[in-house]
Amino acid sequence: MSCPFRRIVLINSINGVITEKGDSWICMENHGMEWQIISSGISISSLPAVGNQARIFTWLYHKEDQMALYGFSSVKERFLFLDLISVSGVGPKGAIKILSAVRPDQLMLYLEEENLEGLASLPGLGKKTAQKILLQLRGKLSWEDADSGGTSSHGPESEWVESLTAMGFEKRKVLSIVKNLMKDEDIASLGPDKKEQEILRRAIVELSS
Template sequence: MIGRISGILLDKTPPQVLVDCNGVGYEVDVPMSTFYNLPHTGEKVVLFTHLTVREDAHLLFGFGSASERALFRQLIKITGIGARIALAILSGMSVAELSQAVTLQETGRLVKVPGIGKKTAERLLLELKGKVGADLGTVAGVVRDDAQTDVLNALVALGYSDKEALAATKNMPAGASVSDGIKFALKALSKG
């Protein structure tokens, strides 16, 4: 297995790049999220990779981060999701956005990706739930303090879904204690 390559970026033709590693040129397919963050041609590049071996081809996929590669590997394990669709998903959404969509079970975000219909999006969300999901402490790029994270986890433990817990704590006053936060969230949930 080729897990990482490091070399000189020779060519960039979306969605493929050519990387020279000590005289050997590797053709690597990358999602657009990685493609846009690549250096200029002639500069050094490091990509985390995933090698797929088929009867008719050996395909190398490259990613700018280990988390992108891990998500790619989770996606291709799902029945009906091949490497091309997985790349399309990663091209259309960041790892954090997909994790948030899984946590909140939002099919609308996935159907915007070319090649993903409503049924496929629903199957993706179902298959990824529990495997991929936003850390309840850092949803939508908002870092929550320990009390807010504890309140979210308490609500989930009480049987509320991640989506309900996030909605209930959205307007929670900053600096509230855990017990005050739980009271606030439960009031918000009873109104909804």
């Protein structure tokens, strides 16, 4: 099975027994090796109690002489974390602080509704940084790839989505339209090349209307 993301994270996940829990970290034992993993408060609270088996999705931070392993209870939260740290002024620690204060779906709602006040109220975020997050991530969140409703992250559908997004169209709308067009019986009966041409043509018409 291929990994459900396109960014390189090196260690996709760790499956083991939780040995300790802190406010912003957990320890997990896997095949005799114990990992200390930095995590959001929301992820930590959603994981099983100490002594139980769990799976945590990870991202390895490595810069100069620093190395740390970050972990998340869901792939979606990791996607959102990676999107947040792509914004200037929001580092890994800042992203964890944000994700400890608001659930991923609520943060997504702030972005969809362009709720600057809601974003700015989160710990560690002033109005200026909140504006950067809103402008950079609105309609472009990578976590949608993990829940795209039928668009493969490696097939031609992904290439169509990328092509349309590169034209400046909002990714969420692109995903929805491509998904609906793929269900069209007339389009489904076409050969690969004609199918691509028709989907792109009709998607551009709908997105431009």
